[in-house]
Amino acid sequence: MKKIQLISGLIAAFICALTIHISAQNPKAKYGTFALTNATVETVTKGTIKNATVVISNGKITAVGENTPAPQGAEIIDCKGLFIFPGMIDGGTNLGLSEIGSDARTQDFNELGDIIPQMKALTAVNPNATAIPITRVSGVTTALASPAGDMYAGTAALINLHGYTPEQMFAGFEGVVLNYPRSGRRGGFDRRTEEEVKKANDAAIKRLNDVWERAVQYHKVDSATKGKDMGYYPEMIAMLPVVRGERALLVEVNAEKDIRAALKWVAEKKIAKVIFTGMAEGWRVTDELVKAKVPVIAGGVLELPSRDYDRYDQAYANAGMMQKAGVKVAIRSQETGNQNYRNLPYHAGFAVAYGMDKMEALKAITIVPAEIFGVADKIGSIEVGKTANLFVCDGDPFETKTQVKNVFIGGWQMPMVSRQTELYNEFLKREPGATK
Amino acid sequence: MKKIFILFSLAACATWTFAQDKGNVLIKNGTVLTVTKGTLTETDVLVKDGKIAQIGKNIAAPQGVKTIDATGLFVMPGIIDAHSHIAIDGINEATSPVTAEVAEGDVVNPLQVQIYRALGGGVTAVHAMHGSANAIGGQCETLKLRYGTFDGDAMKMEGAPRTIKFALGENPTRVHGTGNGIVPRTRMGVEFVIRKSFSDAKKYMEDWDAYNQNKLVKGFRGAPPVYNLRLETLAEILKGNIIIHCHSYRADEIFMLLKVCKDFGIKRLVFQHVNEGFKVAPELAAYGAMASVFSDWWAYKFEVYYSTAYNATILTKNGVVTSINSDDAEMMRHLYHEAAKTQKYGQLSDEEALSLITINPAKQLGIDARTGSLEVGKDADIAIFKNHPLSIYGVPQFTIVDGIVRFDRAADPADMRLMVDPKQNIDEPATILSEKGRDNCMDGTEFLFTETDKK
Numbered sequence: 001m002k003k004i005q006l007i008s009g010l011i012a013a014f015i016c017a018l019t020i021h022i023s024a025q026n027p028k029a030k031y032g033t034f035a036l037t038n039a040t041v042e043t044v045t046k047g048t049i050k051n052a053t054v055v056i057s058n059g060k061i062t063a064v065g066e067n068t069p070a071p072q073g074a075e076i077i078d079c080k081g082l083f084i085f086p087g088m089i090d091g092g093t094n095l096g097l098s099e100i101g102s103d104a105r106t107q108d109f110n111e112l113g114d115i116i117p118q119m120k121a122l123t124a125v126n127p128n129a130t131a132i133p134i135t136r137v138s139g140v141t142t143a144l145a146s147p148a149g150d151m152y153a154g155t156a157a158l159i160n161l162h163g164y165t166p167e168q169m170f171a172g173f174e175g176v177v178l179n180y181p182r183s184g185r186r187g188g189f190d191r192r193t194e195e196e197v198k199k200a201n202d203a204a205i206k207r208l209n210d211v212w213e214r215a216v217q218y219h220k221v222d223s224a225t226k227g228k229d230m231g232y233y234p235e236m237i238a239m240l241p242v243v244r245g246e247r248a249l250l251v252e253v254n255a256e257k258d259i260r261a262a263l264k265w266v267a268e269k270k271i272a273k274v275i276f277t278g279m280a281e282g283w284r285v286t287d288e289l290v291k292a293k294v295p296v297i298a299g300g301v302l303e304l305p306s307r308d309y310d311r312y313d314q315a316y317a318n319a320g321m322m323q324k325a326g327v328k329v330a331i332r333s334q335e336t337g338n339q340n341y342r343n344l345p346y347h348a349g350f351a352v353a354y355g356m357d358k359m360e361a362l363k364a365i366t367i368v369p370a371e372i373f374g375v376a377d378k379i380g381s382i383e384v385g386k387t388a389n390l391f392v393c394d395g396d397p398f399e400t401k402t403q404v405k406n407v408f409i410g411g412w413q414m415p416m417v418s419r420q421t422e423l424y425n426e427f428l429k430r431e432p433g434a435t436k
Numbered sequence: 437m438k439k440i441f442i443l444f445s446l447a448a449c450a451t452w453t454f455a456q457d458k459g460n461v462l463i464k465n466g467t468v469l470t471v472t473k474g475t476l477t478e479t480d481v482l483v484k485d486g487k488i489a490q491i492g493k494n495i496a497a498p499q500g501v502k503t504i505d506a507t508g509l510f511v512m513p514g515i516i517d518a519h520s521h522i523a524i525d526g527i528n529e530a531t532s533p534v535t536a537e538v539a540e541g542d543v544v545n546p547l548q549v550q551i552y553r554a555l556g557g558g559v560t561a562v563h564a565m566h567g568s569a570n571a572i573g574g575q576c577e578t579l580k581l582r583y584g585t586f587d588g589d590a591m592k593m594e595g596a597p598r599t600i601k602f603a604l605g606e607n608p609t610r611v612h613g614t615g616n617g618i619v620p621r622t623r624m625g626v627e628f629v630i631r632k633s634f635s636d637a638k639k640y641m642e643d644w645d646a647y648n649q650n651k652l653v654k655g656f657r658g659a660p661p662v663y664n665l666r667l668e669t670l671a672e673i674l675k676g677n678i679i680i681h682c683h684s685y686r687a688d689e690i691f692m693l694l695k696v697c698k699d700f701g702i703k704r705l706v707f708q709h710v711n712e713g714f715k716v717a718p719e720l721a722a723y724g725a726m727a728s729v730f731s732d733w734w735a736y737k738f739e740v741y742y743s744t745a746y747n748a749t750i751l752t753k754n755g756v757v758t759s760i761n762s763d764d765a766e767m768m769r770h771l772y773h774e775a776a777k778t779q780k781y782g783q784l785s786d787e788e789a790l791s792l793i794t795i796n797p798a799k800q801l802g803i804d805a806r807t808g809s810l811e812v813g814k815d816a817d818i819a820i821f822k823n824h825p826l827s828i829y830g831v832p833q834f835t836i837v838d839g840i841v842r843f844d845r846a847a848d849p850a851d852m853r854l855m856v857d858p859k860q861n862i863d864e865p866a867t868i869l870s871e872k873g874r875d876n877c878m879d880g881t882e883f884l885f886t887e888t889d890k891k
Contacts, residue, residue: 098735099741100735100737100738100741101737102736102737103737130735130741131735184861184865185864194861254865255864256863256865257863257864280865302766302767303766304553305553306865307865308549308853308857308860309850309851309853310850310851311850312769312852337735337736338732338733338734338736339734339735340732343732346828349828349829350770350773350828353830353831354831396828398828398829399827399828400777400779400827400828401776401779401780401783402780403780419742419744420734420743420744420745420746420781421744421746423742423743424744424750424781427714427715427717427744427750428746428753430715430717430718434718434719434722
């Protein structure tokens with residue numbers, strides 16, 4: 001008996017030493033063939049499969065099913081009692097473009113100029129941003145890195161949250177960001193007179209139309225000359241795919257009046273690929289949105305009502321109300337100020353608590369954004385042939401206490417550490433503790 | 437049209453009872469989360485004259501007492517936000533590094549709709565705080581959310597201890613050093629400003645003590661010291677009559693204030709935000725200082741860059757009395773969810789997590805004898821939830837302050853304003869998308885900074 005204790009003690013000591021050795025260096029992601037066995041798999045598109053195995057190989061999901069054998073040599077991860085979900089997709093972030101909110105030197109999402117669609121977020125994404133591991137260990141595997149600023153603020157890029165160059169991270173979608181001119185005041189601090197506000201808005205709408213007209217002209221000349229001797233007009237070059245319907249225009253718009261104006265504007269200009277984002281007052285305009293068939297990336301959900309006389313839970317209910325009316329709705333977190341994109345499942349969860357169907361809310365952070373971004377053939381659900389972006393957890397992913405156990409991005413098994421977990425491990429039982 | 441709105445709102449209020457009235461109510465058959473005395477299933481809570489009179493099974497409703505059927509619902513103590521800026525009309529008196537003489541109690545605004553929205557999140561009491569522009573800021577006020585009153589004084593929690601705001605680090609150094617070109621520009625300066633203030637107050641106290649002694653002596657002809665409200669207030673801190681609530685982030689500055697307070701014999705000390713509190717948790721615990729933290733906010737400025745969402749857990753496990761606060765009119769609506777994040781980040785028990793928003797903030801405000809848990813004799817500040825409050829699906833149904841139902845999810849109309857701003861355009865949003873991570877503590881100092889420097 002003593003011997004067994006001694007041996008197990010030695011083994012424990014050895015494991016301890018090994019762990020210390022491993023944690024002494026930055027853990028790396030792991031690539032290979034994995035079989036995630038005995039799991040409850042929420043495919044999102046093809047129902048829930050119990051006691052299932054998901055096989056990951058060469059970065060893809062190669063098998064999903066109840067009696068799926070693990071391939072030879074596969075690393076087996078027993079997921080008994082656990083759940084597998086597709087990686088969550090946050091359509092509203094500035095991940096990689098901002099490190100510290102108050103320090104302009106660490107911010108790369110806000111270039112000078114109001115017509116700058118040629119400014120590419122993908123160029124400035126820092127693959128080593130601290131927020132990236134902090135986000136992905138919570139199961140968010142993909143995010144839209146979005147520039148902010150005046151009218152045409154730049155070109156946003158969808159990125160997977162693992163990789164060492166922007167190219168490795170690129171998830172197959174880019175879209176031009178348009179902040180649709182606001183007709184009202186910008187907030188309580190905006191002390192302009194009503195006249196000044198109207199004048200500014202009229203000027204902005206005129207500029208919006210002029211720029212679009214120029215882009216259409218540019219497209220016509222470019223088509224006629226087949227692009228020969230066109231000179232260098234970077235902002236027009238960046239607008240071309242939008243005018244030609246090859247690239248989406250992400251229209252950030254929130255107030256009811258502006259949503260109506262923006263709907264009219266995109267219809268008039270016959271812009272083929274449009275995504276409306278933000279949409280705080282989308283619930284006031286559901287009929288028109290359904291008619292126009294414009295997809296929406298709504299949020300954040302955890303917001304105040306936009307008007308003082310609105311019901312207190314209006315912002316929580318907004319996404320669900322649009323979805324119920326028949327609008328295609330994805331949910332984003334938009335927690336840019338504190339880089340808390342890890343809260344994406346809670347934005348979806350609050351939408352459910354205040355009226356949205358649970359399955360629809362899950363779709364709103366997985367397959368729906370994938371469809372809106374045109375990458376549903378690659379991500380957004382657990383299906384054979386898709387990129388292995390998924391996570392393993394011990395319960396309902398919306399529930400706050402649920403623990404995410406494993407995250408795969410592009411078939412890479414992520415180390416489940418971030419600076420925040422490292423600080424936890426160092427300081428939970430600090431050594432030395434309090435001394436006099 | 438606007439007039440009609442005003443009339444309608446007034447009519448809605450007229451039916452309400454007066455603010456300081458105490459209510460009677462019987463909450464039947466709920467799952468009662470007392471926080472301090474365990475969880476009781478299928479239990480009734482009887483409220484008489486605004487106090488919890490009885491907790492038990494099968495309590496009969498006294499005649500004329502309204503009953504709330506809480507079958508399948510969760511009954512918990514009203515949530516307390518130890519760091520808020522709602523219901524006040526001024527936040528920063530940013531004119532000097534020390535402004536102990538000003539008080540939020542003078543500018544309570546009971547009409548803000550945010551008060552009702554907070555009730556919608558199960559909040560019954562808030563610590564309405566001065567901002568963080570000054571090393572020693574103004575005095576704060578503990579309020580009960582008696583929404584419906586037009587009297588600011590009626591919002592004040594009678595008998596709550598006095599509190600004052602201190603601030604360390606980037607905010608006071610930016611406002612005064614960078615903005616005004618006066619000390620403090622560094623963390624060294626912040627310590628100096630606080631030590632100098634306490635030393636002045638000590639001298640002031642001694643001068644008054646000496647005068648009060650001497651004037652008893654026959655033939656004494658000296659004049660009294662000059663009365664100074666700032667020093668009077670600081671002296672009350674030294675005497676232990678005002679609790680310090682100190683805005684702070686970095687471990688070194690937290691440790692600094694512990695030492696300063698030790699040198700001046702100050703024991704009642706709560707750190708606010710205290711993002712790096714986890715690094716000096718053993719020191720905080722040993723001193724008996726408390727911590728009121730964000731669940732997960734970080735990255736909005738450099739001094740919160742090395743934060744961790746495990747902060748509340750590390751502090752709790754090291755024996756520091758910890759609360760989770762909002763500092764934000766939106767986040768304060770879901771403090772129950774913020775508390776639940778400690779179950780993701782550190783797996784705290786239900787009781788530990790709920791303590792963070794009930795009994796612990798009550799301790800930090802010195803009101804734990806009256807609020808923060810469901811116990812007989814305590815104030816009837818109660819939140820009733822559909823689904824467990826730590827579940828993402830938890831939704832407050834009723835919020836009760838002093839036995840009066842101030843929020844009723846099913847019965848309340850959408851428009852709950854007490855006041856209509858006649859200048860506000862009715863077709864236009866008042867606010868669009870809050871700025872998460874915005875430093876609300878810096879409200880009123882924007883004029884000092886350039887556009888890029890605002891956050």
